[in-house]
Amino acid sequence: MTYKRLPVGGAAVPPVKYRQADLADIPAAARLRDGRDEEGGASADRMARYLACRHHPQQALMPRTIYVALEDDSIVGYIAGHLTRRYECDGELQWVYVAPECRRSGTASELLRLLAAWFVRQGASRVCVNVDPNNMPARRFYARHGAAPLNEHWLVWNDINDLGSDRLISRIA
Ligand SMILES: CC(C)(COP(=O)(O)OP(=O)(O)OC[C@H]1O[C@@H](n2cnc3c(N)ncnc32)[C@H](O)[C@@H]1OP(=O)(O)O)[C@@H](O)C(=O)NCCC(=O)NCCS
Numbered sequence: 001m002t003y004k005r006l007p008v009g010g011a012a013v014p015p016v017k018y019r020q021a022d023l024a025d026i027p028a029a030a031r032l033r034d035g036r037d038e039e040g041g042a043s044a045d046r047m048a049r050y051l052a053c054r055h056h057p058q059q060a061l062m063p064r065t066i067y068v069a070l071e072d073d074s075i076v077g078y079i080a081g082h083l084t085r086r087y088e089c090d091g092e093l094q095w096v097y098v099a100p101e102c103r104r105s106g107t108a109s110e111l112l113r114l115l116a117a118w119f120v121r122q123g124a125s126r127v128c129v130n131v132d133p134n135n136m137p138a139r140r141f142y143a144r145h146g147a148a149p150l151n152e153h154w155l156v157w158n159d160i161n162d163l164g165s166d167r168l169i170s171r172i173a
Helices: 023-031 044-051 107-121 136-144
Strands: 016-020 060-071 074-084 091-098 127-130 148-151 154-157
Touching (some): 016 107, 023 044, 023 060, 023 074, 044 060, 044 074, 060 091, 060 107, 107 136
Parallel strands (some): 091 127
Antiparallel strands (some): 060 074, 127 154, 148 154
């Protein structure tokens, strides 16, 4: 899948491509967060063991996936999710991360749509995500896409099928 990012300041922007990740993508994906004290990912070792079903977040089930976003064949973002029984949900968004220079151009939104479609194909509708109460960019991102508060540290999509629907409105200040 290929999508053209909107030009920033008139500069030419390479098209962003999206695809499911395999284990060979993990080192480059994990490096995006190197040296940054941000949520949204883990070490390469943990991410690889997660994708290979050898690391299991609490109450995780085996089906899981990671999608990557690429510019000029370089990974600029990723999203990961799995089926779960946590909080009576069917799915959990595990990680999402976009390189700082690529933010606010819709990359995470497209990754989220791809993961949502994967959840739907898995028969999952109620999907949760853990987010620090102080991570306002992430909270606004999730709210923009219709997630509602579940408790202080968790948000939930009661029906991930709704993602992208015109009916969605921001529900978090
Ligand atoms: C959160 C994150 C994934 C968003 O990625 P992104 O590619 O910039 O997101 P998008 O461009 O798709 O943003 C879609 C919408 O989300 C909201 N949003 C995203 N970042 C925002 C910010 N910094 N401040 C306010 N709103 C924001 C906006 O409504 C935005 O739409 P707009 O740009 O038209 O206003 C990115 O900031 C990131 O990687 N942060 C560090 C990792 C992290 O915190 N992950 C979440 C862990 S729970």
